[in-house]
Amino acid sequence: MIKNIFCDLDGTLYRDGISDKDKQAIRDAKEAGIKFNIATGRVIDHSLSIMEDLNLDSYLIVENGSYIYDNKMECFYRGVLSDLSINKIIETYNKFDFIDPKEEVIYFKYDGKVIMPEDGSKAEYLSRGFSIDPTIVTRQVYESKVGNIGVVCTDPEKLAKMIGEFSLALGPDVEVYASSETTLNIVPRGISKFDAIKLVCKREGISLEEISTIGDSANDISMLKNVRYSFAMENSSPAVKSSASFETPSVADAIKMIIDLNAQE
Secondary structure, three states: OOOEEEEOOEOOOEOOOOOHHHHHHHHHHHHOOOEEEEEOOOOHHHOHHHHHHOOOOOOEEEHHHOEEEOOOOOEEEEOOOOHHHHHHHHHHHHHOOOOOOOOOOEEEEEOOEEEEOOOOOOOHHHOOOOEEOHHHHOOOOOOOOEEEEEEEOOOHHHHHHHHHHHHHHHOOOEEEEEEEOOEEEEEEOOOOHHHHHHHHHHHHOOOHHHEEEEEOOHHHHHHHHOOOEEEEEOOOOHHHHHHOOEEEOOHHHHHHHHHHHHHHO
């Protein structure tokens, strides 16, 4: 019996808005006794309005697992980068001689907001809203408020090179990966959407057999490949599709299948 759904936002539930069909399906899930939770790469400031719009009384996982909020929107878990790691990331980024800092923009998810030292408005990923603060890369102390750091890059070769060089320079305390086709993400080791979901399951006293996941991007792979009832959006990359148990054209279609599966038990 599936008791909880964990769903990605951008490219999955949120595609130029949330469709009425998906909104109704979420209501149907709640009526069927299934909790609908959000697991997103967004910061909290870019996620709360959606929780409110959907009238969700459930968990919110943000920044790819760095922070977990309960149904009262109180943070009960955070996994943040150390000052040592942050300064090493900045130092490594500044040494890259094959990028343009105005194009390959570094950004910090700091205290629930997206902050960057340069104007990154050219980057589609950052179109939701950000602050520009040149001092973000010159501080020595970050007050345990940086969940992750990313770099936007539309050149696949440069992106792969940065991932490789960051991985070599930063050591075992962090993980560096492509969170999308145009973005790399740096998080503390052991931070992912799936790791966050496991913490929620432990808190709720449920097993992984009692959950389902829905996603579309590289940062969703951890929660797709490790869950039996996982759904990749049909327009996902081959790597994402191969990590999931099922493909779906919409969140609504996935929810319908989940409700039908429960009815068979």
